[in-house]
Amino acid sequence: xxxxxxxxxxxxxxxxxxxxxxxxxxxxxxxxxxxxxxxxxxxxxxxxxxxxxxxxxxxxxxxxxxxxxxxxxxxxxxxxxxxxxxxxxxxxxxxxxxxxxxxxxxxxxxxxxxxxxxxxxxxxxxxxxxxxxxxxxxxxxxxxxxxxxxxxxxxxxxxxxxxxxxxxxxxxxxxxxxxxxxxxxxxxxxxxxxxxxxxxxxxxxxxxxxxxxxxxxxxxxxxxxxxxxxxxxxxxxxxxxxxxxxxxxxxxxxxxxxxxxxxxxxxxxxxxxxxxxxxxxxxxxxxxxxxxxxxxxxxxxxxxxxxxxxxxxxxxxxxxxxxxxxxxxxxxxxxxxxxxxxxxxxxxxxxxxxxxxxxxxxxxxxxxxxxxxxxxxxxxxxxxxxxxx
Amino acid sequence: xxxxxxxxxxxxxxxxxxxxxxxxxxxxxxxxxxxxxxxxxxxxxxxxxxxxxxxxxxxxxxxxxxxxxxxxxxxxxxxxxxxxxxxxxxxxxxxxxxxxxxxxxxxxxxxxxxxxxxxxxxxxxxxxxxxxxxxxxxxxxxxxxxxxxxxxxxxxxxxxxxxxxxxxxxxxxxxxxxxxxxxxxxxxxxxxxxxxxxxxxxxxxxxxxxxxxxxxxxxxxxxxxxxxxxxxxxxxxxxxxxxxxxxxxxxxxxxxxxxxxxxxxxxxxxxxxxxxxxxxxxxxxxxxxxxxxxxxxxxxxxxxxxxxxxxxxxxxxxxxxxxxxxxxxxxxxxxxxxxxxxxxxxxxxxxxxxxxxxxxxxxxxxxxxxxxxxxxxxxxxxxxxxxxx
Numbered sequence: 001x002x003x004x005x006x007x008x009x010x011x012x013x014x015x016x017x018x019x020x021x022x023x024x025x026x027x028x029x030x031x032x033x034x035x036x037x038x039x040x041x042x043x044x045x046x047x048x049x050x051x052x053x054x055x056x057x058x059x060x061x062x063x064x065x066x067x068x069x070x071x072x073x074x075x076x077x078x079x080x081x082x083x084x085x086x087x088x089x090x091x092x093x094x095x096x097x098x099x100x101x102x103x104x105x106x107x108x109x110x111x112x113x114x115x116x117x118x119x120x121x122x123x124x125x126x127x128x129x130x131x132x133x134x135x136x137x138x139x140x141x142x143x144x145x146x147x148x149x150x151x152x153x154x155x156x157x158x159x160x161x162x163x164x165x166x167x168x169x170x171x172x173x174x175x176x177x178x179x180x181x182x183x184x185x186x187x188x189x190x191x192x193x194x195x196x197x198x199x200x201x202x203x204x205x206x207x208x209x210x211x212x213x214x215x216x217x218x219x220x221x222x223x224x225x226x227x228x229x230x231x232x233x234x235x236x237x238x239x240x241x242x243x244x245x246x247x248x249x250x251x252x253x254x255x256x257x258x259x260x261x262x263x264x265x266x267x268x269x270x271x272x273x274x275x276x277x278x279x280x281x282x283x284x285x286x287x288x289x290x291x292x293x294x295x296x297x298x299x300x301x302x303x304x305x306x307x308x309x310x311x312x313x314x315x316x317x318x319x320x321x322x323x324x325x326x327x328x329x330x331x332x333x334x335x336x337x338x339x340x341x342x343x344x345x346x347x348x349x350x351x352x353x354x355x356x357x358x359x360x361x362x363x364x365x366x367x368x369x370x371x372x373x374x375x376x377x378x379x380x381x382x383x384x385x386x387x388x389x
Numbered sequence: 390x391x392x393x394x395x396x397x398x399x400x401x402x403x404x405x406x407x408x409x410x411x412x413x414x415x416x417x418x419x420x421x422x423x424x425x426x427x428x429x430x431x432x433x434x435x436x437x438x439x440x441x442x443x444x445x446x447x448x449x450x451x452x453x454x455x456x457x458x459x460x461x462x463x464x465x466x467x468x469x470x471x472x473x474x475x476x477x478x479x480x481x482x483x484x485x486x487x488x489x490x491x492x493x494x495x496x497x498x499x500x501x502x503x504x505x506x507x508x509x510x511x512x513x514x515x516x517x518x519x520x521x522x523x524x525x526x527x528x529x530x531x532x533x534x535x536x537x538x539x540x541x542x543x544x545x546x547x548x549x550x551x552x553x554x555x556x557x558x559x560x561x562x563x564x565x566x567x568x569x570x571x572x573x574x575x576x577x578x579x580x581x582x583x584x585x586x587x588x589x590x591x592x593x594x595x596x597x598x599x600x601x602x603x604x605x606x607x608x609x610x611x612x613x614x615x616x617x618x619x620x621x622x623x624x625x626x627x628x629x630x631x632x633x634x635x636x637x638x639x640x641x642x643x644x645x646x647x648x649x650x651x652x653x654x655x656x657x658x659x660x661x662x663x664x665x666x667x668x669x670x671x672x673x674x675x676x677x678x679x680x681x682x683x684x685x686x687x688x689x690x691x692x693x694x695x696x697x698x699x700x701x702x703x704x705x706x707x708x709x710x711x712x713x714x715x716x717x718x719x720x721x722x723x724x725x726x727x728x729x730x731x732x733x734x735x736x737x738x739x740x741x742x743x744x745x746x747x748x749x750x751x752x753x754x755x756x757x758x759x760x761x762x763x764x765x766x767x768x769x770x771x772x773x774x775x776x777x778x
Contacts, residue, residue: 140517
């Protein structure tokens with residue numbers, strides 16, 4: 001337990017076998033190290049899909065990241081701890097079955113879906129690939145838990161994007177609906193495979209509807225450059241705050257899409273790890289499906305740009321903001337207010353976004369700024385194509 | 390226009406090119422004949438998935454149905470009208486692209502998903518197959534419309550099962566939610582690919598959330614035995630009322646699952662055809678996604694069993710009702726009240742269920758009762774497996 005993180009952890013001695021799906025990723029790799037640091041037995045599965053997608057697009061992580069075997073070797077060298085690795089695809093049942101059979105997890109942290117909307121919106125092939133990859137992979141995971149590890153707790157990372165931007169407050173996965181004099185507590189946005197598997201098969205699952213994650217540094221990645229996690233800033237995998245910080249450092253104007261009123265939940269990468277840890281530490285009952293909204297603060301895109309501008313000004317950077325034509329089809333001004341009390345109730349103490357944190361992101365980006373591929377910062381694909389008529 | 394069906398049809402002379410996906414099926418084939426009879430140009434696509442699934446399971450339609458080329462030849466011989474046929478799989482983009490390119494539909498009636506919950510609940514392979522088949526096939530259809538027939542109206546047949554059995558009235562696709570002093574009109578049960586494609590790409594789509602269809606006879610299938618449609622009564626594809634009628638005819642007790650309070654919307658096969666016709670005749674605007682709940686009456690399983698019993702008694706049949714252990718995981722007593730005014734507003738005049746209609750189903754079943762495969766009427770698969778511990 002570090003001095004900066006005096007929150008309660010898993011009860012002393014309750015060590016678990018934790019499987020991390022997508023454990024080579026931006027969050028998967030730091031999560032793997034975190035649980036390993038806490039003394040749990042950790043095994044990761046990944047097929048390097050993100051690395052492959054970058055290769056295809058000619059883009060790359062800002063941070064130079066090692067391949068998984070090297071990461072694990074560096075972790076072993078520095079800490080004496082072992083992280084198991086399976087290179088494999090969750091859509092291949094043989095891979096999933098073999099891992100569950102041999103590892104026998106108590107908890108499964110599932111980052112193994114393709115998360116990027118711009119990726120799936122590129123064209124038909126990308127959309128079909130993304131949806132079949134995500135649906136089949138997650139279905140395999142549900143069957144594997146049902147048949148090979150029925151008491152394991154599934155912690156699935158999803159996106160708050162599923163809620164859309166309704167004109168009402170967003171609750172955590174369910175909403176009390178009163179209608180024509182009757183009431184029910186209904187899944188919102190939807191009933192899906194995870195919920196159904198809990199109800200019908202008696203599995204236990206936590207669905208973490210995540211906001212946009214920012215930041216580069218976790219306690220573990222800071223130990224050694226070989227443990228760095230990726231930092232995407234490109235048009236497909238990059239997200240708002242990370243991209244703005246990078247643009248500020250390389251002296252580009254911050255590119256706000258359209259009016260910039262798009263408001264979303266955000267959280268620090270350290271808080272993501274903590275949320276996942278809390279979800280694992282406090283599992284639901286068998287048959288229970290629960291949803292936590294995983295974010296700590298809401299910002300509009302314009303607010304983020306202003307924060308980055310201000311943090312830049314403090315260290316003498318002159319940061320410009322430049323609105324560009326929005327490549328997405330989305331509301332640029334809308335109501336947004338989402339609940340996020342359940343993780344706070346479990347003990348999350350947020351690291352809030354401020355100029356200091358942005359300043360420390362600037363420093364890390366500065367170290368690697370000669371790796372920036374400038375051609376791939378601005379969006380290339382439009383969600384609504386111009387009709388060829 | 391037949392004397393029993395004096396409702397308004399498509400305006401005189403407004404003939405359309407109508408593509409029927411899944412046009413070899415229980416509803417697809419009668420729909421193809423109906424539009425052809427009305428003078429439209431009809432093309433069907435099917436990969437005989439239902440026939441294959443029956444073959445694998447050792448089950449079959451009660452009615453002896455011809456293969457699609459023979460059906461189409463018989464239709465041509467009897468009416469002088471041509472129905473085009475493509476044997477192909479919607480998950481194969483080349484098939485979809487070629488059909489849209491060459492046929493250039495004005496309307497696409499999409500029955501081409503695997504509908505059976507018991508089928509997808511059989512095991513992992515069936516679940517993965519069903520979900521990837523349905524997701525990918527429908528995604529291909531959306532892209533084909535976007536890129537090859539952007540003004541075509543998509544009429545997609547889905548299931549009211551998506552709503553579940555909430556304790557509130559079920560509305561048609563959207564619900565007004567008031568929450569914490571604010572209100573929005575939200576998609577319920579969910580925002581999905583169809584809705585998204587209308588919003589983002591400006592497509593036009595009608596999502597028909599269908600109740601359970603019963604009946605064998607349509608105006609066109611009655612013309613000749615070579616035009617018969619299938620009648621499934623087995624444990625996987627059979628549905629409640631059709632199976633009860635068959636059990637009555639062969640002198641088996643009607644098998645009610647559990648308490649039998651499961652209430653759903655039902656409609657006659659003739660009304661299904663009429664609903665689809667109305668949806669096609671009155672298309673939505675570009676960019677509009679609309680949902681119609683397609684059923685005419687609500688019944689509990691016990692009510693259906695009693696109706697069949699009563700209809701049997703009228704012709705001297707002694708029909709027993711026998712509750713069996715429910716193989717599904719579902720509420721057996723629940724509130725159920727679903728809206729279904731939109732199709733009535735367009736002019737639907739329902740054929741309501743009565744003893745006469747059941748009596749005429751009895752007669753058709755009687756003609757083919759030596760084809761019944763008795764071993765495959767009762768359920769074989771349980772949704773919640775017994776844990777091997």
